[in-house]
Amino acid sequence: MTKTDRRIIRTKNEIKQAFFSLLSEKNFEAITVRNITERANINRGTFYLHYVDKYNLLEQYENEIFEKFNAILDETTILVIDINQFKQERLPVMTQILHVFYEEADSLKLILGPNGDPFYYEKMRQFFVRYFNAYLGNLTDKSKWKFPIELTLAYNSNAILGVITYWLQHDIQQSPEEVATMLIETILKGTLEASGMRSIIEKESELGR
Amino acid sequence: MTKTDRRIIRTKNEIKQAFFSLLSEKNFEAITVRNITERANINRGTFYLHYVDKYNLLEQYENEIFEKFNAILDETTILVIDINQFKQERLPVMTQILHVFYEEADSLKLILGPNGDPFYYEKMRQFFVRYFNAYLGNLTDKSKWKFPIELTLAYNSNAILGVITYWLQHDIQQSPEEVATMLIETILKGTLEASGMRSIIEKESELGR
DNA sequence: AGAAATAATCAACACGATGTACATTATCTG
DNA sequence: CAGATAATGTACATCGTGTTGATTATTTCT
Incomplete structure:
Protein backbone atom coordinates (compact mmCIF):
# COMPACT_ATOMS: atom_id res chain seq x y z
CA MET A 1 0.00 0.00 0.00
CA THR A 2 2.36 2.63 1.28
CA LYS A 3 5.47 1.45 -0.46
CA THR A 4 4.36 1.02 -4.04
CA ASP A 5 5.92 4.17 -5.47
CA ARG A 6 8.64 3.09 -7.83
CA ARG A 7 10.81 6.08 -7.05
CA ILE A 8 11.09 5.00 -3.44
CA ILE A 9 11.98 1.46 -4.35
CA ARG A 10 14.62 2.58 -6.80
CA THR A 11 16.14 5.11 -4.43
CA LYS A 12 16.28 2.67 -1.53
CA ASN A 13 17.90 0.09 -3.75
CA GLU A 14 20.54 2.53 -4.92
CA ILE A 15 21.27 3.45 -1.32
CA LYS A 16 21.55 -0.17 -0.26
CA GLN A 17 23.88 -0.97 -3.14
CA ALA A 18 26.07 2.02 -2.47
CA PHE A 19 26.14 1.40 1.25
CA PHE A 20 27.30 -2.20 1.13
CA SER A 21 29.72 -1.40 -1.64
CA LEU A 22 31.28 1.20 0.67
CA LEU A 23 31.18 -1.14 3.63
CA SER A 24 33.32 -3.59 1.72
CA GLU A 25 35.93 -0.85 1.36
CA LYS A 26 35.99 0.92 4.67
CA ASN A 27 34.80 1.07 8.23
CA PHE A 28 31.17 1.83 8.90
CA GLU A 29 32.12 4.82 11.00
CA ALA A 30 34.27 6.19 8.23
CA ILE A 31 31.38 6.12 5.79
CA THR A 32 29.54 9.41 5.46
CA VAL A 33 26.07 10.15 4.19
CA ARG A 34 27.79 12.17 1.47
CA ASN A 35 29.75 9.09 0.41
CA ILE A 36 26.64 7.02 0.15
CA THR A 37 24.58 9.52 -1.81
CA GLU A 38 27.39 10.37 -4.19
CA ARG A 39 27.93 6.73 -5.04
CA ALA A 40 24.19 6.15 -5.31
CA ASN A 41 23.84 9.18 -7.55
CA ILE A 42 21.12 10.76 -5.52
CA ASN A 43 20.78 14.07 -3.77
CA ARG A 44 22.03 14.14 -0.20
CA GLY A 45 18.73 15.54 0.99
CA THR A 46 16.93 12.54 -0.46
CA PHE A 47 18.74 10.27 1.97
CA TYR A 48 17.13 12.07 4.89
CA LEU A 49 13.71 11.53 3.34
CA HIS A 50 14.13 7.82 4.03
CA TYR A 51 16.51 7.44 6.94
CA VAL A 52 17.28 9.42 10.07
CA ASP A 53 21.01 8.87 9.70
CA LYS A 54 23.44 6.17 8.66
CA TYR A 55 22.88 4.26 11.91
CA ASN A 56 19.20 4.03 11.16
CA LEU A 57 20.02 2.75 7.70
CA MET B 1 66.53 10.55 27.89
CA THR B 2 63.89 12.03 25.69
CA LYS B 3 60.88 11.47 27.87
CA THR B 4 61.92 12.81 31.24
CA ASP B 5 60.03 16.09 31.15
CA ARG B 6 57.40 15.95 33.86
CA ARG B 7 54.95 18.03 31.88
CA ILE B 8 54.82 15.37 29.20
CA ILE B 9 54.29 12.58 31.66
CA ARG B 10 51.53 14.45 33.43
CA THR B 11 49.78 15.41 30.21
CA LYS B 12 49.93 11.91 28.77
CA ASN B 13 48.55 10.49 31.97
CA GLU B 14 45.64 12.92 31.97
CA ILE B 15 44.91 11.99 28.38
CA LYS B 16 45.01 8.28 29.10
CA GLN B 17 42.72 8.65 32.10
CA ALA B 18 40.24 10.76 30.17
CA PHE B 19 40.34 8.49 27.17
CA PHE B 20 39.56 5.25 28.97
CA SER B 21 37.00 6.99 31.10
CA LEU B 22 35.24 8.04 27.91
CA LEU B 23 35.65 4.61 26.35
CA SER B 24 33.72 3.12 29.24
CA GLU B 25 30.86 5.43 28.37
CA LYS B 26 30.67 5.46 24.60
CA ASN B 27 31.92 4.07 21.33
CA PHE B 28 35.48 4.80 20.31
CA GLU B 29 34.29 6.37 17.08
CA ALA B 30 31.92 8.64 18.95
CA ILE B 31 34.75 9.99 21.09
CA THR B 32 36.23 13.25 19.81
CA VAL B 33 39.57 14.83 20.50
CA ARG B 34 37.60 17.68 22.01
CA ASN B 35 35.94 15.28 24.44
CA ILE B 36 39.23 13.90 25.56
CA THR B 37 40.98 17.22 26.07
CA GLU B 38 38.03 18.77 27.86
CA ARG B 39 37.84 15.90 30.31
CA ALA B 40 41.61 15.92 30.72
CA ASN B 41 41.60 19.65 31.29
CA ILE B 42 44.20 20.38 28.70
CA ASN B 43 44.22 22.50 25.57
CA ARG B 44 43.06 20.79 22.44
CA GLY B 45 46.24 21.82 20.64
CA THR B 46 48.29 20.04 23.27
CA PHE B 47 46.79 16.72 22.24
CA TYR B 48 48.28 17.12 18.78
CA LEU B 49 51.70 17.72 20.30
CA HIS B 50 51.69 14.08 21.42
CA TYR B 51 49.42 12.15 19.07
CA VAL B 52 48.54 12.38 15.41
CA ASP B 53 44.86 11.69 16.11
CA LYS B 54 42.70 9.52 18.32
CA TYR B 55 43.55 6.41 16.32
CA ASN B 56 47.22 6.93 16.99
CA LEU B 57 46.45 7.32 20.67
C1' DA C 1 69.56 30.44 41.26
C1' DG C 2 69.27 31.88 36.64
C1' DA C 3 69.32 31.16 31.59
C1' DA C 4 68.04 28.42 27.86
C1' DA C 5 64.94 24.96 26.24
C1' DT C 6 60.62 23.40 25.53
C1' DA C 7 55.86 22.23 26.83
C1' DA C 8 51.28 24.19 27.17
C1' DT C 9 48.01 27.79 26.05
C1' DC C 10 45.18 30.81 23.26
C1' DA C 11 43.01 32.55 19.15
C1' DA C 12 42.19 32.07 14.51
C1' DC C 13 41.58 29.71 10.11
C1' DA C 14 40.00 26.66 6.17
C1' DC C 15 37.82 22.48 5.42
C1' DG C 16 34.35 19.07 5.44
C1' DA C 17 30.29 16.63 7.33
C1' DT C 18 25.79 17.10 9.51
C1' DG C 19 20.84 17.89 9.66
C1' DT C 20 17.24 21.06 8.34
C1' DA C 21 14.41 24.17 5.40
C1' DC C 22 12.13 25.78 1.34
C1' DA C 23 11.19 26.59 -3.32
C1' DT C 24 11.30 24.11 -7.66
C1' DT C 25 11.28 20.26 -10.87
C1' DA C 26 10.39 15.51 -12.19
C1' DT C 27 7.94 11.35 -11.88
C1' DC C 28 4.37 8.30 -10.54
C1' DT C 29 -0.55 6.79 -9.59
C1' DG C 30 -5.29 6.50 -10.35
C1' DC D 1 -4.56 14.28 -17.63
C1' DA D 2 -4.39 16.15 -12.96
C1' DG D 3 -3.20 15.79 -8.36
C1' DA D 4 0.04 13.75 -5.28
C1' DT D 5 4.45 13.13 -3.87
C1' DA D 6 9.31 11.99 -4.50
C1' DA D 7 13.68 14.05 -5.76
C1' DT D 8 16.51 18.11 -6.62
C1' DG D 9 19.19 22.29 -5.68
C1' DT D 10 20.58 25.79 -2.71
C1' DA D 11 21.44 27.77 1.52
C1' DC D 12 22.42 27.89 6.46
C1' DA D 13 24.03 27.16 11.32
C1' DT D 14 26.66 23.96 13.92
C1' DC D 15 30.39 21.13 15.13
C1' DG D 16 34.81 18.62 14.85
C1' DT D 17 39.36 18.54 12.64
C1' DG D 18 44.13 19.62 12.07
C1' DT D 19 47.37 23.44 11.60
C1' DT D 20 49.65 27.95 12.51
C1' DG D 21 51.95 31.64 15.04
C1' DA D 22 52.46 34.36 19.03
C1' DT D 23 52.58 34.14 24.05
C1' DT D 24 52.96 32.23 28.69
C1' DA D 25 54.44 28.74 32.03
C1' DT D 26 57.27 25.12 33.57
C1' DT D 27 61.20 22.29 33.60
C1' DT D 28 66.02 21.13 33.07
C1' DC D 29 70.77 21.81 33.29
C1' DT D 30 74.84 24.17 34.47
Missing part, protein backbone atom coordinates in the same frame (compact mmCIF):
# COMPACT_ATOMS: atom_id res chain seq x y z
CA LEU A 58 22.14 -0.09 9.02
CA GLU A 59 19.62 -0.86 11.74
CA GLN A 60 16.87 -1.46 9.22
CA TYR A 61 18.82 -4.15 7.41
CA GLU A 62 19.96 -5.67 10.67
CA ASN A 63 16.45 -6.05 12.02
CA GLU A 64 15.20 -7.44 8.76
CA ILE A 65 17.77 -10.23 8.92
CA PHE A 66 17.47 -10.89 12.62
CA GLU A 67 13.77 -11.61 12.25
CA LYS A 68 14.64 -14.62 10.14
CA PHE A 69 16.79 -16.14 12.86
CA ASN A 70 14.28 -15.62 15.60
CA ALA A 71 11.60 -17.20 13.48
CA ILE A 72 13.59 -20.43 13.40
CA LEU A 73 13.92 -20.74 17.16
CA ASP A 74 10.32 -19.72 17.73
CA GLU A 75 9.11 -22.52 15.50
CA THR A 76 11.36 -25.06 17.11
CA THR A 77 10.01 -27.18 19.92
CA ILE A 78 12.64 -28.52 22.23
CA LEU A 79 12.34 -32.27 22.40
CA VAL A 80 15.73 -33.28 23.73
CA ILE A 81 15.61 -35.21 26.94
CA ASP A 82 18.28 -37.72 26.11
CA ILE A 83 21.94 -37.22 25.33
CA ASN A 84 21.70 -39.69 22.49
CA GLN A 85 19.09 -37.59 20.76
CA PHE A 86 21.29 -34.55 21.10
CA LYS A 87 22.79 -34.66 17.67
CA GLN A 88 19.82 -35.80 15.64
CA GLU A 89 17.62 -33.24 17.32
CA ARG A 90 19.96 -30.37 17.03
CA LEU A 91 21.56 -30.76 13.64
CA PRO A 92 18.46 -29.81 11.61
CA VAL A 93 18.01 -26.57 13.52
CA MET A 94 21.66 -25.65 13.14
CA THR A 95 21.41 -26.44 9.44
CA GLN A 96 18.40 -24.15 9.08
CA ILE A 97 20.33 -21.37 10.81
CA LEU A 98 23.33 -21.89 8.57
CA HIS A 99 21.10 -21.60 5.53
CA VAL A 100 19.94 -18.15 6.59
CA PHE A 101 23.56 -17.09 7.00
CA TYR A 102 24.24 -18.42 3.56
CA GLU A 103 21.33 -16.57 1.98
CA GLU A 104 22.32 -13.30 3.58
CA ALA A 105 26.04 -13.87 3.20
CA ASP A 106 26.74 -10.72 1.23
CA SER A 107 25.40 -8.45 3.94
CA LEU A 108 26.26 -10.53 6.97
CA LYS A 109 29.91 -11.05 6.09
CA LEU A 110 30.29 -7.29 6.19
CA ILE A 111 28.08 -6.49 9.16
CA LEU A 112 29.73 -9.17 11.29
CA GLY A 113 33.24 -8.28 10.14
CA PRO A 114 35.68 -5.84 11.74
CA ASN A 115 34.36 -2.99 9.59
CA GLY A 116 30.82 -3.76 10.60
CA ASP A 117 28.79 -3.48 13.77
CA PRO A 118 30.21 -5.06 16.94
CA PHE A 119 26.85 -4.76 18.64
CA TYR A 120 25.24 -6.90 16.00
CA TYR A 121 27.91 -9.51 16.55
CA GLU A 122 27.00 -9.46 20.22
CA LYS A 123 23.32 -9.68 19.39
CA MET A 124 23.91 -12.74 17.21
CA ARG A 125 26.05 -14.26 19.93
CA GLN A 126 23.18 -13.87 22.38
CA PHE A 127 21.03 -15.66 19.87
CA PHE A 128 23.32 -18.67 20.08
CA VAL A 129 23.35 -18.45 23.85
CA ARG A 130 19.59 -18.75 23.69
CA TYR A 131 19.85 -21.63 21.24
CA PHE A 132 22.33 -23.43 23.44
CA ASN A 133 20.84 -22.69 26.80
CA ALA A 134 17.43 -23.99 25.86
CA TYR A 135 18.79 -27.46 25.21
CA LEU A 136 21.04 -27.56 28.23
CA GLY A 137 18.20 -26.66 30.54
CA ASN A 138 16.37 -29.82 29.56
CA LEU A 139 19.39 -31.98 29.81
CA THR A 140 20.72 -31.43 33.28
CA ASP A 141 21.04 -29.58 36.54
CA LYS A 142 23.31 -26.65 35.87
CA SER A 143 24.47 -26.32 39.45
CA LYS A 144 26.51 -29.49 39.13
CA TRP A 145 28.77 -28.05 36.45
CA LYS A 146 32.44 -27.99 37.21
CA PHE A 147 32.87 -24.53 35.67
CA PRO A 148 30.54 -21.50 35.73
CA ILE A 149 27.87 -22.11 33.13
CA GLU A 150 28.31 -18.55 31.86
CA LEU A 151 31.82 -19.32 30.71
CA THR A 152 30.67 -22.44 28.93
CA LEU A 153 28.00 -20.44 27.14
CA ALA A 154 30.55 -17.79 26.20
CA TYR A 155 32.86 -20.55 24.96
CA ASN A 156 30.36 -22.19 22.67
CA SER A 157 28.51 -19.14 21.40
CA ASN A 158 31.74 -17.45 20.41
CA ALA A 159 33.06 -20.62 18.82
CA ILE A 160 29.93 -21.09 16.71
CA LEU A 161 29.61 -17.50 15.59
CA GLY A 162 33.34 -17.28 15.01
CA VAL A 163 33.33 -20.25 12.67
CA ILE A 164 30.32 -18.97 10.77
CA THR A 165 31.82 -15.51 10.35
CA TYR A 166 35.07 -17.02 9.16
CA TRP A 167 33.22 -19.29 6.77
CA LEU A 168 31.34 -16.34 5.23
CA GLN A 169 34.31 -14.04 5.00
CA HIS A 170 36.73 -16.48 3.44
CA ASP A 171 34.32 -18.12 1.04
CA ILE A 172 35.15 -21.54 2.41
CA GLN A 173 33.96 -24.29 0.12
CA GLN A 174 31.67 -26.06 2.53
CA SER A 175 27.92 -26.31 2.36
CA PRO A 176 25.70 -25.11 5.21
CA GLU A 177 25.09 -28.78 6.03
CA GLU A 178 28.78 -29.53 6.33
CA VAL A 179 29.49 -26.56 8.56
CA ALA A 180 26.50 -27.40 10.73
CA THR A 181 27.81 -30.94 11.14
CA MET A 182 31.27 -29.73 12.02
CA LEU A 183 29.85 -27.41 14.68
CA ILE A 184 27.55 -29.94 16.32
CA GLU A 185 30.22 -32.63 16.38
CA THR A 186 32.84 -30.33 17.83
CA ILE A 187 30.51 -28.99 20.51
CA LEU A 188 29.63 -32.50 21.49
CA LYS A 189 32.99 -34.23 21.39
CA GLY A 190 35.63 -31.52 21.41
CA THR A 191 38.11 -30.61 18.72
CA LEU A 192 40.33 -33.67 18.72
CA GLU A 193 37.71 -36.36 18.80
CA ALA A 194 35.36 -34.62 16.36
CA SER A 195 38.08 -34.21 13.77
CA GLY A 196 38.95 -37.87 14.04
CA MET A 197 42.44 -37.10 15.27
CA ARG A 198 42.31 -38.44 18.79
CA SER A 199 42.69 -42.06 17.82
CA ILE A 200 45.39 -41.29 15.26
CA ILE A 201 47.37 -39.23 17.72
CA GLU A 202 47.10 -41.83 20.40
CA LYS A 203 48.35 -44.49 18.02
CA GLU A 204 51.32 -42.30 17.11
CA SER A 205 52.09 -41.73 20.75
CA GLU A 206 52.19 -45.43 21.44
CA LEU A 207 54.51 -46.06 18.54
CA GLY A 208 56.78 -43.25 19.65
CA ARG A 209 57.80 -44.91 22.85
CA LEU B 58 44.65 3.98 20.85
CA GLU B 59 47.31 2.31 18.73
CA GLN B 60 50.04 3.23 21.17
CA TYR B 61 48.32 1.49 24.08
CA GLU B 62 47.44 -1.47 21.91
CA ASN B 63 51.00 -2.06 20.79
CA GLU B 64 52.31 -1.66 24.30
CA ILE B 65 50.05 -4.46 25.51
CA PHE B 66 50.50 -6.73 22.51
CA GLU B 67 54.24 -6.81 23.07
CA LYS B 68 53.64 -8.58 26.36
CA PHE B 69 51.72 -11.38 24.70
CA ASN B 70 54.21 -11.93 21.95
CA ALA B 71 56.99 -12.08 24.50
CA ILE B 72 55.35 -15.10 26.11
CA LEU B 73 55.12 -17.13 22.92
CA ASP B 74 58.61 -16.13 21.84
CA GLU B 75 60.07 -17.44 25.08
CA THR B 76 58.13 -20.67 24.90
CA THR B 77 59.74 -23.68 23.35
CA ILE B 78 57.33 -26.19 21.98
CA LEU B 79 57.98 -29.53 23.55
CA VAL B 80 54.75 -31.38 22.93
CA ILE B 81 55.14 -34.54 20.95
CA ASP B 82 52.72 -36.63 22.91
CA ILE B 83 49.02 -36.21 23.47
CA ASN B 84 49.44 -37.10 27.11
CA GLN B 85 51.79 -34.18 27.63
CA PHE B 86 49.31 -31.88 26.00
CA LYS B 87 47.72 -30.54 29.12
CA GLN B 88 50.74 -30.31 31.38
CA GLU B 89 52.72 -28.57 28.65
CA ARG B 90 50.08 -26.15 27.64
CA LEU B 91 48.45 -25.13 30.86
CA PRO B 92 51.38 -23.04 32.16
CA VAL B 93 51.55 -21.02 28.94
CA MET B 94 47.83 -20.39 28.97
CA THR B 95 48.07 -19.36 32.59
CA GLN B 96 50.81 -16.88 31.78
CA ILE B 97 48.66 -15.42 29.03
CA LEU B 98 45.68 -15.14 31.33
CA HIS B 99 47.80 -13.27 33.83
CA VAL B 100 48.63 -10.60 31.28
CA PHE B 101 44.94 -10.21 30.52
CA TYR B 102 44.32 -9.88 34.23
CA GLU B 103 47.00 -7.22 34.68
CA GLU B 104 45.70 -5.17 31.77
CA ALA B 105 42.05 -5.88 32.47
CA ASP B 106 41.00 -2.25 32.79
CA SER B 107 42.17 -1.37 29.31
CA LEU B 108 41.57 -4.69 27.60
CA LYS B 109 37.99 -5.13 28.70
CA LEU B 110 37.22 -1.87 26.91
CA ILE B 111 39.41 -2.32 23.84
CA LEU B 112 38.08 -5.83 23.23
CA GLY B 113 34.49 -4.87 23.94
CA PRO B 114 31.86 -3.70 21.46
CA ASN B 115 32.82 -0.06 22.03
CA GLY B 116 36.45 -0.85 21.38
CA ASP B 117 38.52 -1.86 18.39
CA PRO B 118 37.34 -4.86 16.34
CA PHE B 119 40.69 -5.03 14.59
CA TYR B 120 42.44 -5.53 17.89
CA TYR B 121 40.06 -8.36 18.66
CA GLU B 122 41.04 -9.91 15.35
CA LYS B 123 44.72 -9.35 16.11
CA MET B 124 44.39 -11.11 19.45
CA ARG B 125 42.47 -13.91 17.78
CA GLN B 126 45.36 -14.40 15.37
CA PHE B 127 47.61 -14.61 18.37
CA PHE B 128 45.63 -17.59 19.63
CA VAL B 129 45.68 -19.15 16.19
CA ARG B 130 49.45 -18.95 16.36
CA TYR B 131 49.42 -20.40 19.87
CA PHE B 132 47.18 -23.24 18.81
CA ASN B 133 48.66 -24.00 15.44
CA ALA B 134 52.16 -24.33 16.80
CA TYR B 135 51.16 -27.26 18.99
CA LEU B 136 49.00 -28.96 16.43
CA GLY B 137 51.79 -28.94 13.89
CA ASN B 138 53.90 -31.08 16.16
CA LEU B 139 51.12 -33.41 17.00
CA THR B 140 49.83 -34.64 13.72
CA ASP B 141 49.38 -34.54 9.99
CA LYS B 142 46.84 -31.87 9.27
CA SER B 143 45.75 -33.35 5.97
CA LYS B 144 44.03 -36.19 7.78
CA TRP B 145 41.56 -33.92 9.53
CA LYS B 146 37.93 -34.59 8.93
CA PHE B 147 37.11 -30.86 8.74
CA PRO B 148 39.11 -28.00 7.22
CA ILE B 149 41.77 -27.08 9.74
CA GLU B 150 40.96 -23.41 9.25
CA LEU B 151 37.52 -23.90 10.71
CA THR B 152 38.92 -25.73 13.68
CA LEU B 153 41.33 -22.88 14.29
CA ALA B 154 38.50 -20.36 13.98
CA TYR B 155 36.46 -22.45 16.40
CA ASN B 156 39.05 -22.61 19.11
CA SER B 157 40.55 -19.14 18.80
CA ASN B 158 37.14 -17.51 19.00
CA ALA B 159 36.12 -19.72 21.90
CA ILE B 160 39.22 -18.84 23.90
CA LEU B 161 39.15 -15.13 23.25
CA GLY B 162 35.41 -15.04 23.75
CA VAL B 163 35.66 -16.60 27.19
CA ILE B 164 38.47 -14.29 28.22
CA THR B 165 36.63 -11.19 27.04
CA TYR B 166 33.52 -12.30 28.87
CA TRP B 167 35.54 -12.99 31.99
CA LEU B 168 37.07 -9.52 31.96
CA GLN B 169 33.88 -7.68 31.18
CA HIS B 170 31.68 -9.34 33.74
CA ASP B 171 34.18 -9.44 36.58
CA ILE B 172 33.72 -13.18 36.94
CA GLN B 173 35.14 -14.44 40.22
CA GLN B 174 37.66 -16.88 38.83
CA SER B 175 41.41 -16.68 38.99
CA PRO B 176 43.56 -16.69 35.85
CA GLU B 177 44.56 -20.24 36.80
CA GLU B 178 40.98 -21.42 36.97
CA VAL B 179 40.03 -19.88 33.65
CA ALA B 180 43.13 -21.33 32.02
CA THR B 181 42.19 -24.77 33.32
CA MET B 182 38.65 -24.46 32.06
CA LEU B 183 39.89 -23.48 28.62
CA ILE B 184 42.46 -26.24 28.26
CA GLU B 185 40.08 -28.90 29.49
CA THR B 186 37.28 -27.81 27.21
CA ILE B 187 39.52 -27.62 24.18
CA LEU B 188 40.77 -31.09 24.89
CA LYS B 189 37.61 -32.90 25.87
CA GLY B 190 34.72 -30.78 24.66
CA THR B 191 32.11 -28.99 26.71
CA LEU B 192 30.19 -31.92 28.16
CA GLU B 193 33.08 -34.06 29.26
CA ALA B 194 35.16 -31.16 30.56
CA SER B 195 32.37 -29.90 32.75
CA GLY B 196 31.86 -33.34 34.21
CA MET B 197 28.34 -33.57 32.84
CA ARG B 198 28.68 -36.36 30.34
CA SER B 199 28.63 -39.16 32.86
CA ILE B 200 25.83 -37.55 34.85
CA ILE B 201 23.70 -37.04 31.75
CA GLU B 202 24.28 -40.56 30.57
CA LYS B 203 23.23 -41.92 33.94
CA GLU B 204 20.06 -39.85 33.83
CA SER B 205 19.30 -41.11 30.34
CA GLU B 206 19.56 -44.70 31.45
CA LEU B 207 17.27 -44.15 34.39
CA GLY B 208 14.79 -42.34 32.20
CA ARG B 209 13.93 -45.40 30.18
